[in-house]
Structure formats: structure tokens, C-alpha cells
Amino acid sequence: MKIPNVTMLPGYLVEKASKSKFIKKQAILGVISASTAAQIALWSGVSKDAVGCYYYVTQSLKNEKIPEEKRKFVASLDLANGILNVLVQTLLGSAFAKGVEKYFNNNIKESLFSKETAEKKIKKILKYNETHKNKPKILPDLGVNPAESAENLAKYIDKDIKKLAKKEGKAAAGFAAIATLIITQVIAKRVIVPLIATPMASKIKAKMEKNEAGKSKTSPNASQQTDSTKVAANVSKSDKAKTPKCFKNFR
Amino acid sequence: MKISALNESYKVASSARKANVSFGSAASTAASSAAKVGGKAAKTVKLHWFVDLLEWAKNSSEKSTILATAIGTAFVAPIFIAFNPFSKEDKDTKTYSAARQPISAIITVFTQIFINNKFNRWLDRLASTAKDGRFKDIDLSKKPSASYLKQEIKHANPYMDNKKVMEQVKQKQNNVLYSYIDDERKRLMGKDPKELEAFIKSKANENAETLAKDPKYIQAKKDLEYFTYEKMIGLEDYKAAREEIELEIKHNGKNLSKKQLKASIKAETTEEKVKERAIKIVERKVEAETKSKWETARAIKSGTKIEDLLVDSKSKKGAIENEIKAAKESGNHIIIELKEQLDVVNKRIEKLEKDGINTSKKYVGKTYEDALKMVKIKKYINGTLSFAEERLSKMKSWGGIIVSLATLPFTCGLLNWAYPRLMEKFMPEVSKSKKTKEAK
Numbered sequence: 080m081k082i083p084n085v086t087m088l089p090g091y092l093v094e095k096a097s098k099s100k101f102i103k104k105q106a107i108l109g110v111i112s113a114s115t116a117a118q119i120a121l122w123s124g125v126s127k128d129a130v131g132c133y134y135y136v137t138q139s140l141k142n143e144k145i146p147e148e149k150r151k152f153v154a155s156l157d158l159a160n161g162i163l164n165v166l167v168q169t170l171l172g173s174a175f176a177k178g179v180e181k182y183f184n185n186n187i188k189e190s191l192f193s194k195e196t197a198e199k200k201i202k203k204i205l206k207y208n209e210t211h212k213n214k215p216k217i218l219p220d221l222g223v224n225p226a227e228s229a230e231n232l233a234k235y236i237d238k239d240i241k242k243l244a245k246k247e248g249k250a251a252a253g254f255a256a257i258a259t260l261i262i263t264q265v266i267a268k269r270v271i272v273p274l275i276a277t278p279m280a281s282k283i284k285a286k287m288e289k290n291e292a293g294k295s296k297t298s299p300n301a302s303q304q305t306d307s308t309k310v311a312a313n314v315s316k317s318d319k320a321k322t323p324k325c326f327k328n329f330r
Numbered sequence: 331m332k333i334s335a336l337n338e339s340y341k342v343a344s345s346a347r348k349a350n351v352s353f354g355s356a357a358s359t360a361a362s363s364a365a366k367v368g369g370k371a372a373k374t375v376k377l378h379w380f381v382d383l384l385e386w387a388k389n390s391s392e393k394s395t396i397l398a399t400a401i402g403t404a405f406v407a408p409i410f411i412a413f414n415p416f417s418k419e420d421k422d423t424k425t426y427s428a429a430r431q432p433i434s435a436i437i438t439v440f441t442q443i444f445i446n447n448k449f450n451r452w453l454d455r456l457a458s459t460a461k462d463g464r465f466k467d468i469d470l471s472k473k474p475s476a477s478y479l480k481q482e483i484k485h486a487n488p489y490m491d492n493k494k495v496m497e498q499v500k501q502k503q504n505n506v507l508y509s510y511i512d513d514e515r516k517r518l519m520g521k522d523p524k525e526l527e528a529f530i531k532s533k534a535n536e537n538a539e540t541l542a543k544d545p546k547y548i549q550a551k552k553d554l555e556y557f558t559y560e561k562m563i564g565l566e567d568y569k570a571a572r573e574e575i576e577l578e579i580k581h582n583g584k585n586l587s588k589k590q591l592k593a594s595i596k597a598e599t600t601e602e603k604v605k606e607r608a609i610k611i612v613e614r615k616v617e618a619e620t621k622s623k624w625e626t627a628r629a630i631k632s633g634t635k636i637e638d639l640l641v642d643s644k645s646k647k648g649a650i651e652n653e654i655k656a657a658k659e660s661g662n663h664i665i666i667e668l669k670e671q672l673d674v675v676n677k678r679i680e681k682l683e684k685d686g687i688n689t690s691k692k693y694v695g696k697t698y699e700d701a702l703k704m705v706k707i708k709k710y711i712n713g714t715l716s717f718a719e720e721r722l723s724k725m726k727s728w729g730g731i732i733v734s735l736a737t738l739p740f741t742c743g744l745l746n747w748a749y750p751r752l753m754e755k756f757m758p759e760v761s762k763s764k765k766t767k768e769a770k
Contacts, residue, residue: 110566
């Protein structure tokens with residue numbers, strides 16, 4: 080397929096992608112299994128965390144606006160977060176993906192889509208409207224007024240169930256996606272990972288400083304250390320003696 | 331003669347359909363005027379808000395991921411960074427680092443959701459205006475997406491009420507689709523699938539390059555697809571096929587262990603076997619629907635009252651529902667076929683109640699074969715569209731991830747620029763460097 084000019088490139092890529100085996104397979108899998116939605120949610124988060132990690136770390140290290148003593152910790156935290164996010168999310172997300180679909184089918188689907196549940200909700204609203212005629216709750220329009228007669232109520236319930244049944248497949252996929260997002264993006268990424276990443280960041284930062292100190296010792300200019308540098312080194316040693324333990328890591 | 335008589339029935343059907351489409355809007359207008367209570371417009375209750383939320387999560391895919399990430403980033407992460415008992419950093423450093431999270435969340439939400447929306451709208455436009463064979467696999471020109479139509483209508487009528495916009499969207503979607511189905515039926519009614527097959531077979535020995543440029547051959551192949559069960563398979567048929575195979579194995583293999591059942595299901599649900607079963611299901615559905623329509627039309631023509639037909643249909647419905655209940659309890663795979671039958675009966679009841687005596691004039695034709703053709707044509711079109719819709723949905727999901735990744739350098743850069751400046755302005759004590767503090 081020839082691309083006449085660069086402006087046609089996006090359309091060309093979309094056309095190619097729509098014909099691809101991957102998209103065709105995904106379309107079938109998406110209807111057969113709700114776990115496809117969970118996988119998309121998982122890989123969306125993991126890929127962004129992996130790519131974002133690189134950008135956040137490099138930009139934090141170069142950002143002179145961040146105070147120097149905080150810069151390394153911020154960058155170390157970004158790196159620790161990135162590595163842990165990818166690992167923990169992949170592990171938890173993959174482990175839960177199929178279980179989530181099973182849980183929905185066994186425990187939630189029945190109550191969400193049953194005729195009894197719909198009937199209960201509709202009757203509750205009709206009862207409420209009887210006592211709140213000034214401020215009634217308006218039921219969705221399905222072409223028949225359920226308040227008119229028992230027959231109309233039965234028709235309304237049937238229509239409601241029919242409309243609801245069409246959403247069953249999507250609801251299962253949506254549940255799998257939301258559950259995966261809560262497990263990976265809230266629990267794994269925001270609770271488990273920061274608990275581990277914060278102390279891990281301190282260690283990464285210490286290693287960064289050690290590497291930097293090692294590089295400055297072995298650099299060709301080391302022998303040409305001026306007196307002022309030596310004085311600075313001595314000053315920092317004496318400062319260490321005065322500075323409390325909790326600030327040790329910022330040297 | 332035959333075609334002109336059928337054309338007449340199409341005109342009746344089309345005008346009846348247009349009337350039915352406006353029925354929905356009239357009812358909703360009545361509802362919306364009734365919904366004004368005390369001068370204020372009352373809101374319609376969301377009966378199944380949780381199901382709607384789950385449906386939104388599935389449809390919006392990337393947007394729901396962005397929002398879930400942002401909620402976790404803004405509200406949960408700062409707590410576990412700032413009050414982390416395992417960290418040896420000082421309080422200021424932890425607070426400084428923790429405060430970065432909500433800033434990051436806000437920037438991500440605004441930039442990524444904005445770009446994601448634009449991307450999805452662009453895909454909808456491409457699919458809804460597809461022509462000349464471009465974007466064939468996501469061609470929704472016969473059933474334009476609601477978001478595309480909404481943009482078009484809003485563009486033409488910027489001050490129109492949102493509810494009216496959505497009514498017009500639904501009306502237009504139905505009109506475009508049903509007009510297309512009618513046109514295709516008109517075009518294909520006179521064609522004989524066997525003649526088409528014979529014509530294609532007669533060209534079998536010709537050069538492939540020549541055939542690729544032969545418009546008659548290409549058209550014949552395309553027309554034959556409308557009458558081929560394999561080409562009529564829709565996504566729901568794939569789903570039903572797989573479910574039926576699984577239920578059959580579970581029902582017949584009650585003595586097997588879980589491992590054996592799993593292995594058996596895996597062996598029997600290969601792509602080929604599922605496709606084979608889906609073809610059978612499509613054949614079953616098409617024949618059941620044709621039979622129902624044909625018998626209803628003949629009954630009305632012979633003078634049977636609509637009320638009697640309704641009573642008969644409703645008693646059939648009750649019987650099928652009882653059978654479904656029993657099949658559900660026993661885990662019998664026959665439940666899939668019973669649900670199809672229930673669907674056919676429900677459609678019959680709906681049409682009888684809505685169209686009454688006109689039910690017989692709709693979509694049936696003069697012979698059983700004509701009725702079968704009409705049902706096949708509609709099934710083919712709906713099946714093709716269901717695949718196109720799902721492919722578009724998957725392209726939005728995976729394409730959304732790629733687009734979000736592409737915007738990451740920008741969002742990271744923006745965060746890097748905004749974060750220290752915002753911290754200096756709103757939390758200066760935490761932001762000051764140790765050297766500055768010590769110097770003071």
C-alpha cells in the first residue's frame with residue numbers, strides 16, 4: 080500500500096492495524112472472555128509505568144529547580160517505584176485476571192441481572208412515588224407506564240430485563256477491568272510499592288552517592304585536589320560529627 | 331412483477347419503520363415534559379447504575395485506566411510516602427516527595443484524557459465515514475457511532491438540548507441502518523444464491539489477476555456472502571458457540587475430574603471447532619426466525635386475530651421460560667437453543683403489539699424462500715457490523731495505550747517544570763534546600 084504523503088500516514092496505520100490478525104483475535108477474545116479487558120487494563124498501567132520510570136528518573140536528576148539534597152532521593156524513589164510497579168503489578172494482575180471473571184460470574188452476575196432484582200427496584204420507586212407526588216422519581220422511558228396497571232408493570236419489567244441482558248457481556252468485562260485497576264493501580268502501585276520503594280529509594284540514593292564519590296576519587300584531577308577541596312572534605316567530616324543521625328544520608 | 335410487488339411492501343415497511351422510530355422520541359418527549367416537576371426538570375433515575383458503570387468501564391477502557399491511576403496517585407500514594415515507617419529520610423524530604431503525587435495526577439488526567447478523547451473521536455470519524463473500501467474492517471458507515479453523530483448534530487445545532495441531540499442520534503442511527511438493509515434486500519431479492527455459486531465456479535480456471543479486475547466476478551462473490559452462513563456469523567454467535575460447547579462437555583462429563591474437564595474444553599474450543607458450531611447456531615437462528623415470521627404472516631393473512639396470536643405467543647414464551655429454568659438447574663447445554671427460541675418469541679410478541687395487522691406486511695415477501703433471504707441479508711449485515719464495532723473498540727483500547735505512552739514525555743516534562751515551582755510557591759518551607767536553611 081503506497082502512502083502518498085505524511086499526512087496520510089495516521090490513516091494508513093489505522094487501516095493496517097484494523098486488518099491485523101492481532102485486532103481480529105482481540106475482537107473475538109473480547110466477547111468470549113472478560114479477562115481480555117483485565118489484561119488491557121493491566122498492560123496499560125505496566126507499560127506506562129515502565130516508560131514513565133525512565134523519563135521521571137532522568138528528568139528528576141537533571142532538574143536543578145529541585146534542591147540538590149532532595150534531588151537524588153526523588154530520582155531514586157522514581158526508579159524504585161518504576162521497577163517495583165512493573166514487577167508487583169504484573170504478578171498480582173496476572174494472578175487475579177481469570178479469578179476476577181469467575182468471581183463475577185459466580186457471585187455478582189446473578190443478583191445484578193435477575194428479574195427479581197429489577198422488579199424489586201422498580202416497585203420500590205413506584206412505592207416512593209405514591210408518597211412523594213410532589214417530587215417523584217422518574218423511571219427510564221421504555222414506552223409503557225408501569226404505574227398504570229399490573230399488566231403494564233409486568234411489561235415494563237420484561238422490557239427492562241431485556242435491555243439489561245444486552246449489557247451482561249460488557250458488565251463482566253467492565254468488572255474485570257475495574258477490579259484489575261483497583262488491585263494494580265491502587266493497592267499494588269499506591270500501597271504495597273511505596274511501602275517498599277521508599278526505603279529502597281534510600282538505598283539506591285546511597286549507592287548513587289557512593290558511585291559518584293568513587294568516580295571523583297578515581298578521576299584524573301584527584302591528585303590535583305586543591306587545599307580548598309581538602310578543607311571542604313575536612314569540614315564535611317566535622318559536620319558529620321555535629322549533624323544528627325537522621326540527616327546522615329544527605330551527605 | 332415480483333420485484334415491484336416487493337418494492338411496495340418495502341415502502342410500507344420503511345414508512346412504518348419511520349413512524350416507529352418517531353414513536354420512541356414522542357414517548358420520551360412526553361416523559362421529559364412530564365418530568366418537569368415544580369418548574370424544574372426532574373432527573374431520570376438510574377435503575378441499574380452499577381451495570382452502567384461497568385459498561386462505561388469496558389467501553390472507555392483507557393479513560394477508566396487513567397482515572398483509576400490518577401485516584402490512586404492523588405489520594406493513596408502520598409499517605410504511604412509521607413508516613414512510611416520504613417523510610418529513614420527526614421520529614422521534609424518525604425513530604426516534598428509525597429506532594430509530587432497529586433500534581434502528577436492532575437497533569438496526567440488533564441493531558442491524557444484530553445488527548446485520548448481526541449484520538450477516540452478521530453477513530454469514530456474514520457469508521458463512520460468509511461467508503462471506497464477503506465477501513466473495511468471497521469466500516470461503520472451503515473451504523474455510524476453515536477459519538478460521531480453527536481458531534482455532527484451539535485456542530486449543526488450548537489444550542490440544542492443534550493437530550494434532543496441524543497434522540498436525533500438514535501433516530502439517525504436507526505434510519506441509516508434500516509435504509510441500508512432495505513436497499514440491500516431490494517438489490518438482492520432477485521438474485522439466486524445457486525446461480526451466483528455456479529457463476530463463481532465457472533470462473534475457477536481463469537487467471538486470478540484477471541478475476542481481481544472483473545467487476546461482475548467481484549460483485550458476485552460479495553453478493554454470495556449475504557447467503558453464506560459462515561459469513562453471517564456475528565460476535566454473539568461465537569460467544570454462544572463457545573458457551574454451548576463448554577456446557578455440553580460439562581453436562582456429559584459429570585464423572586470427569588476438573589483437570590480432565592479443562593483439558594477436554596481446551597481441545598474442543600479451538601478456533602475451527604468454535605467456528606463450526608457458530609455456523610450451526612447461525613443456521614438454527616436464521617431458520618427459527620424465518621419460520622416464526624412466515625407462520626405469523628400466514629396466520630394474519632388467513633384471518634387469525636392479533637389477540638389470539640399474542641395469547642399463543644405468550645403461552646409459548648411461558649413454556650420456554652420454564653424449560654430454560656430446568657435446563658439452568660441441570661446445566662444442560664440446550665439452554666443456548668432455548669434462549670434463542672425465547673428471543674424469537676419475544677420479538678414476535680413485540681412486533682405484534684407494536685405493528686398489529688401490519689406485522690404480516692413487514693420483511694416477509696411472497697414465498698418462504700423470499701422470507702429466508704430477507705432474514706439472511708439482515709443477519710449478514712448485523713454480523714459484519716458487530717465485528718466492525720468490536721474491532722473498533724479494541725483499536726481504541728490498544729491505540730489508547732500507545733497514544734498515552736506517546737504523551738508521556740510531554741506529561742513528564744510538564745510535571746518536572748511545574749512540580750518544583752508549585753512546591754516553592756505553596757510549600758516553601760519544605761522546598762528550601764538544607765544549605766539555605768542552615769545559612770539562615
